[in-house]
Amino acid sequence: MSKNITRKDVEDIAQLARIELQEDEAAAIADSFGPIMEMIEKVNSVEVGEEVQRDFTLKNIVREDEVRDNSSEDRKEIVANFPDKKDNYLKTKKVL
Amino acid sequence: MQIDIKNLDIRTAHADLMAKKYRVRDLVDAYLKNIEEKNEELNVYLSIFSDTFEHKVESAQAKIDDGTATLLTGIPYAVKSIISIKGKNTSSASKILENYTSPYTATVISKLDEHEAIALGYVNMDELACGASGENSAFGNTKNPLDTTRVPGGSSSGSAAAVAADMALFSLGTDTGGSIRQPAAFCGLVGVKPTYGRVSRRGSAAMGTSFDQISPITRTLEDSKIVLEAISGQDDFDMNTIDTTNLFSPESVDLKKRLAIPRSFVNQVKDQKVLDNFNQALEKLRQGGYEVVDIDFDDLSLALPVYYILMSAELSTNVSRLDGMRYGKKVEGENVIEDYFKTRGEGLGEEIKRRIILGTYVLSAGYEDQYYNKAGILREQLRTEFRNKMEGFDAMLFPTTPTPACKIGDNESPIDMYLGDIFTVSSSVISNPAISVPSGEVEVEEGRTMPLGLQILAKSGDEKTMYAVARDFLNVKNT
Numbered sequence: 001m002s003k004n005i006t007r008k009d010v011e012d013i014a015q016l017a018r019i020e021l022q023e024d025e026a027a028a029i030a031d032s033f034g035p036i037m038e039m040i041e042k043v044n045s046v047e048v049g050e051e052v053q054r055d056f057t058l059k060n061i062v063r064e065d066e067v068r069d070n071s072s073e074d075r076k077e078i079v080a081n082f083p084d085k086k087d088n089y090l091k092t093k094k095v096l
Numbered sequence: 097m098q099i100d101i102k103n104l105d106i107r108t109a110h111a112d113l114m115a116k117k118y119r120v121r122d123l124v125d126a127y128l129k130n131i132e133e134k135n136e137e138l139n140v141y142l143s144i145f146s147d148t149f150e151h152k153v154e155s156a157q158a159k160i161d162d163g164t165a166t167l168l169t170g171i172p173y174a175v176k177s178i179i180s181i182k183g184k185n186t187s188s189a190s191k192i193l194e195n196y197t198s199p200y201t202a203t204v205i206s207k208l209d210e211h212e213a214i215a216l217g218y219v220n221m222d223e224l225a226c227g228a229s230g231e232n233s234a235f236g237n238t239k240n241p242l243d244t245t246r247v248p249g250g251s252s253s254g255s256a257a258a259v260a261a262d263m264a265l266f267s268l269g270t271d272t273g274g275s276i277r278q279p280a281a282f283c284g285l286v287g288v289k290p291t292y293g294r295v296s297r298r299g300s301a302a303m304g305t306s307f308d309q310i311s312p313i314t315r316t317l318e319d320s321k322i323v324l325e326a327i328s329g330q331d332d333f334d335m336n337t338i339d340t341t342n343l344f345s346p347e348s349v350d351l352k353k354r355l356a357i358p359r360s361f362v363n364q365v366k367d368q369k370v371l372d373n374f375n376q377a378l379e380k381l382r383q384g385g386y387e388v389v390d391i392d393f394d395d396l397s398l399a400l401p402v403y404y405i406l407m408s409a410e411l412s413t414n415v416s417r418l419d420g421m422r423y424g425k426k427v428e429g430e431n432v433i434e435d436y437f438k439t440r441g442e443g444l445g446e447e448i449k450r451r452i453i454l455g456t457y458v459l460s461a462g463y464e465d466q467y468y469n470k471a472g473i474l475r476e477q478l479r480t481e482f483r484n485k486m487e488g489f490d491a492m493l494f495p496t497t498p499t500p501a502c503k504i505g506d507n508e509s510p511i512d513m514y515l516g517d518i519f520t521v522s523s524s525v526i527s528n529p530a531i532s533v534p535s536g537e538v539e540v541e542e543g544r545t546m547p548l549g550l551q552i553l554a555k556s557g558d559e560k561t562m563y564a565v566a567r568d569f570l571n572v573k574n575t
Binding site: 005013014016017019020025028033035036039040041044048062063074077080081082083084090092093094095 | 420436441452456457477515
């Protein structure tokens, strides 16, 4: 665990996040990270017990999938935002 | 026709409209005139919805005329540009969405449409809700109308500035870590974050999924209740929404008249004027019959790192959808993967990139347990501790912010901005309701004062007690 996030670390993480950073951007982000990590690291100063008291007022809510009718009007609006399209299909560059 | 919009509130505007003192068109025009005069300087509105006005004004006037009007009929409001409206450019003040047209309308807007309230336009914000100053928009800074050399706060910067400058009678903002409460405090207004789940998030571009709430910024407490009640409610499109019956009925509140102050947590404030203002507020409450008790809750300091870990993890996950593939700005690369890199590289601003890096880091292999999972456990513990400490009290109080609004450009590094969230993130992490109400002004430089906010936190689900204590404070504040 390193508190010192370097420019290289930032570039590696940016790869994971699919963001192209310019050199000076990566350096600026790395510079700003020191005090941010110092603040974040405070969670490591606290011990947590084995038994965690959970807030039982919160529970996961699930339901069955429902098929709803979507109007062609709605589809038109969505397709209108596609940067590249063919008929009603989204067109992209080859992936494989 | 001259309408005194400076002193207007929702009930008065409604009464005036019903008494035919003026028409909806006149009221809307009064705000549009202010927008025309002030917007260039303040940079509040990104777009005005002029194409839909005629129709909306007519529908609202019809309801006034046939007696079916509600309090919100014909009332002009501003919308934070992160809340979807069909056919409009819901840009979240980001270049990556500058050409995006929303194909649907947020639940909160649909609810206000039923009342025939009038959305005037989209207001500026920190890009994708990342920021606390209004200095992080892709479309320029918004200025604080009370002092244009200062920030209005953020991320709901335009929402606060619009109401403070009488460019809307109320506004909708979003609050994830304080983004309604802090700008409301900086602009002398009322800003509330309800219990998580009161208001449907459907249609609000997700920032921190387990934190986000849409809520109003208003001049008065009564206006805050009116709008919050109108936009609250269970929604099939947001399965985290909770029942809101009996959300507000102050008559039925049984106040213990006891307030908890986590004294050593509050005393972290370095600005003595802010502490004095806070202590004066407590003294007024004592005079108003409240018992004010110092308690120990130092663990509240953990809320800030817990918030930044969880929020950035959720945010970075949420904005991975912004890739130029299906909507928004697209920058072409050599192949599809390069499209992602270049689109996100050019389309996203500095602050959102920083938070994406932080969020990706705390979720990455080798660090997930240490940061993300640990923060999740601490969040549970804070919720339990808060519930226990609130036994026997109506509310917990702290200042909304550790300082008044700073000068534009004063936040030299991001950590300065993050540390300013120290008092608002508690309720974001704990998910309980919290409201900021104006608590007076402090001198910031020779001959210049700026407002501060008093923050009132209630137990989860207990908005009525929160509003009752706020009402009591505002009643004794100036005595």
